[in-house]
Amino acid sequence: MPASDIRAASASGPAPSAGAAAASPLVDALKKLLKARGMTYRQLALRMRLSEPSVKRLFSTGRFTLSRVEELLQILESDFLELARLAGAGRRAIGELTEGQEQALAADPLLLGVAYLLLTGSTPARIRSQFEIGEAEMVGALAQLDRLRIVDLLPGNRVRLRVARNMRWRPDGPLSRRYRAQAIGDLFASSFAQPLEKIRFLAGELTPASIGLLQKKLDLVAAEFSELMELDAGASPRERRNVGMVMAIRPWTFPVVAELRRR
Numbered sequence: 001m002p003a004s005d006i007r008a009a010s011a012s013g014p015a016p017s018a019g020a021a022a023a024s025p026l027v028d029a030l031k032k033l034l035k036a037r038g039m040t041y042r043q044l045a046l047r048m049r050l051s052e053p054s055v056k057r058l059f060s061t062g063r064f065t066l067s068r069v070e071e072l073l074q075i076l077e078s079d080f081l082e083l084a085r086l087a088g089a090g091r092r093a094i095g096e097l098t099e100g101q102e103q104a105l106a107a108d109p110l111l112l113g114v115a116y117l118l119l120t121g122s123t124p125a126r127i128r129s130q131f132e133i134g135e136a137e138m139v140g141a142l143a144q145l146d147r148l149r150i151v152d153l154l155p156g157n158r159v160r161l162r163v164a165r166n167m168r169w170r171p172d173g174p175l176s177r178r179y180r181a182q183a184i185g186d187l188f189a190s191s192f193a194q195p196l197e198k199i200r201f202l203a204g205e206l207t208p209a210s211i212g213l214l215q216k217k218l219d220l221v222a223a224e225f226s227e228l229m230e231l232d233a234g235a236s237p238r239e240r241r242n243v244g245m246v247m248a249i250r251p252w253t254f255p256v257v258a259e260l261r262r263r
Contacts, residue, residue, distance in 0.1 A: 027062050029086035030069075033076045035224075036231045047075045082234045096168045097175075101148050106174035114141045115150060119165050121233040121240060124157050165233065166226040187244045196241065203254055211249065218247045 034044065045055040048071060058064060064072075073079055097105075105112040110133070117127050128138055139157060146153035152160040169175045192199040206214075225245060232240055253261075 024062050025087035026064070026083070027059060029083050030064075030072060031059065032086055032227045032231065033073075033078050033083070036228060037076050039076070044072075044075065048072075082231070085234060086230055095164050096170060097150070097163065097173075099170065099173060101150060102170055102174040104144070104148055106178045108144075110137065111141050111144055112175075112179075114138070115145055118145075118151060118159060118161065119163070119167065120242060121165070121229075122237070124159060126237065164226060165229045166222070183244075184246060187246060196243070203252070214249055218249065221247060 034041075041055050041059075042052050045052040048055065058068065069080075069083075073083060105115060113131075114124075114127060114133070117131075118124075122130075124138055124142060127133060128135070133141075142151070142153050142157060142159060145151045145159070150161075150163055152162060154160060169180070190197060
């Protein structure tokens, strides 16, 4: 096996099967970059001067040489640092906090605010420069987040996230009970008429099968939101915007219609 091969298995291990390679953090990270750039395998094959089946085989087996990875990153306008960050995030991301972790955050607005800013791509130094938080307060908050296993506190008050940037709140957990109504109410307190704002309101009658299909599509959009958060975390803070997005579907009747039924 050439030393320059990038594989899902270790150099001393057996050659990976297509299924094992497809699940490797490296391949997953490359796929995320490809999706974020809106590029298909066919388009990538043209840029690489390969056939489409050859490109698909590269991704299915994970047999990327270093030169191939460099070529891919150049085409995708990325670098090894971003690739490593995406691959590492896939290994350590925890999607939902425990009840105890949520209780600690819900009980301390400063702690929750710092955790939120860290999850949205900020750094402790940047948080201190933008908000009125003293050094002792920041160190205390970071130490508590480390004890809660939400971040790893590193030398120099740097942190490494232990949870996914788009961590889910527990459906009826402490954070949802305390902040959900406030957050959603504040999010919708807008005309949604500005360039970066959009809202759609739809209501109608659907079968349970159609409702289930839409629920799956909402899951796909949420997954794509998560991938874009990971990709954009490496962008300059000036290029990023804090955004909120709500996706929901449930059995519901327009109140004026419900009133008519009661009459």
